[in-house]
Amino acid sequence: MTNATTVKLQSGASMPLTGLGLWKVPRDVAADQVYAALKAGYRLLDGAADYANEKECGAGVARAIQEGVVTREELFIVSKLWNTNHAAKHVEPACRKSLADWGLEYFDLYLIHMPIPLAYVDPAVREHPGWTTTGDDSGEIRTERSPIHLTWGAMEACHAQGLAKNIGVSNFCSALIVDLMCYANVHPQVLQIEMHPYFVQQGMIDVCKAYDIHIMAYSSFGPASWVELDHPATKTLPSLLSLDTITQIADAHDATPAQVLLRWATQRGITVIPKSSNPARLKENLDNTSLMLSEEEIRTISGLDKKFRIAGGGDPRINIWA
Numbered sequence: 458m459t460n461a462t463t464v465k466l467q468s469g470a471s472m473p474l475t476g477l478g479l480w481k482v483p484r485d486v487a488a489d490q491v492y493a494a495l496k497a498g499y500r501l502l503d504g505a506a507d508y509a510n511e512k513e514c515g516a517g518v519a520r521a522i523q524e525g526v527v528t529r530e531e532l533f534i535v536s537k538l539w540n541t542n543h544a545a546k547h548v549e550p551a552c553r554k555s556l557a558d559w560g561l562e563y564f565d566l567y568l569i570h571m572p573i574p575l576a577y578v579d580p581a582v583r584e585h586p587g588w589t590t591t592g593d594d595s596g597e598i599r600t601e602r603s604p605i606h607l608t609w610g611a612m613e614a615c616h617a618q619g620l621a622k623n624i625g626v627s628n629f630c631s632a633l634i635v636d637l638m639c640y641a642n643v644h645p646q647v648l649q650i651e652m653h654p655y656f657v658q659q660g661m662i663d664v665c666k667a668y669d670i671h672i673m674a675y676s677s678f679g680p681a682s683w684v685e686l687d688h689p690a691t692k693t694l695p696s697l698l699s700l701d702t703i704t705q706i707a708d709a710h711d712a713t714p715a716q717v718l719l720r721w722a723t724q725r726g727i728t729v730i731p732k733s734s735n736p737a738r739l740k741e742n743l744d745n746t747s748l749m750l751s752e753e754e755i756r757t758i759s760g761l762d763k764k765f766r767i768a769g770g771g772d773p774r775i776n777i778w779a
């Protein structure tokens with residue numbers, strides 16, 4: 458249990474326990490939203506090449522620095538290597554491209570976005586290929602033979618050159634973590650994974666604790682995190698935000714259900730990165746750490762576990778959760 462607002466990584470770096478997620482933030486509003494978040498007190502930004510808004514997010518950061526709202530040193534900026542750049546020779550160029558887009562000299566944390574090696578797509582052909590690896594709109598997914606240990610070696614080279622102060626992984630299962638620990642020369646600082654009361658992942662928490670890897674949780678609101686994508690999960694399970702268990706705990710603390718869901722993670726030392734385009738909710742989310750849940754409340758929330766993963770599925774050749 459912690460009442461801190463930051464965490465110290467194994468590397469010694471200090472990272473906020475609450476940050477701003479940048480997925481699904483449209484380009485035309487990204488600069489303003491990042492700027493507003495920094496003004497509201499956010500210091501951790503979770504970006505990725507695949508979110509296709511790094512230039513705009515960087516513009517928001519530049520404005521905040523220019524106006525004296527923050528200094529670069531006060532920020533903790535995260536980016537992620539997209540699946541089409543897993544071949545060792547593509548890792549550094551991809552990292553440098555993301556840095557150039559952000560207008561930064563280094564990332565505080567650079568993650569392998571997914572353990573899925575897709576065929577390379579030249580950025581000149583398609584800057585943000587997503588899952589489209591043929592360079593056209595056919596929707597066909599092509600994989601390539603890029604084993605993770607070689608990708609990780611190239612991530613270590615980015616770290617050695619000072620492009621990434623810390624490196625880590627996302628969407629890795631425990632078997633891949635155990636394997637990674639067999640060859641990593643630079644310690645993986647963070648694992649970013651889906652985590653909410655319907656998907657508690659206690660086993661993964663235990664694995665990461667054993668290896669001193671910090672967990673950064675995404676989709677903290679469960680199905681409600683996926684409303685904008687109209688994901689089927691939003692119809693399969695009741696929203697955590699209106700569930701009696703959560704609303705009763707929220708009422709008892711004069712807090713909001715969203716704050717309870719975030720605090721359930723941060724109080725156990727897990728970082729959260731909710732995205733909001735709403736100024737009031739931005740502040741509400743950041744303020745989750747002013748709340749102190751009892752151990753029994755945390756246990757009750759964890760008891761909602763349904764081992765229900767929302768992210769993933771799709772083409773069986775890349776179904777990393779099967």
Ligand SMILES: NC(=O)c1ccc[n+]([C@@H]2O[C@H](COP(=O)([O-])OP(=O)(O)OC[C@H]3O[C@@H](n4cnc5c(N)ncnc54)[C@H](OP(=O)(O)O)[C@@H]3O)[C@@H](O)[C@H]2O)c1
Nearest residue numbers: 478479480503627675676677682715731732733734735738
């Ligand atoms: N590594 C990966 O593969 C991966 C996968 C998914 C996500 N992520 C990262 O994690 C971040 C967050 O996860 P997420 O995108 O799944 O969704 P999320 O940020 O957990 O949820 C976003 C949704 O919740 C709403 N919301 C935000 N604050 C709220 C509040 N206080 N009360 C009620 N509703 C609220 C937002 O609406 P409004 O904007 O209208 O407030 C939006 O519809 C992403 O931005 C991304 O950085 C990483």
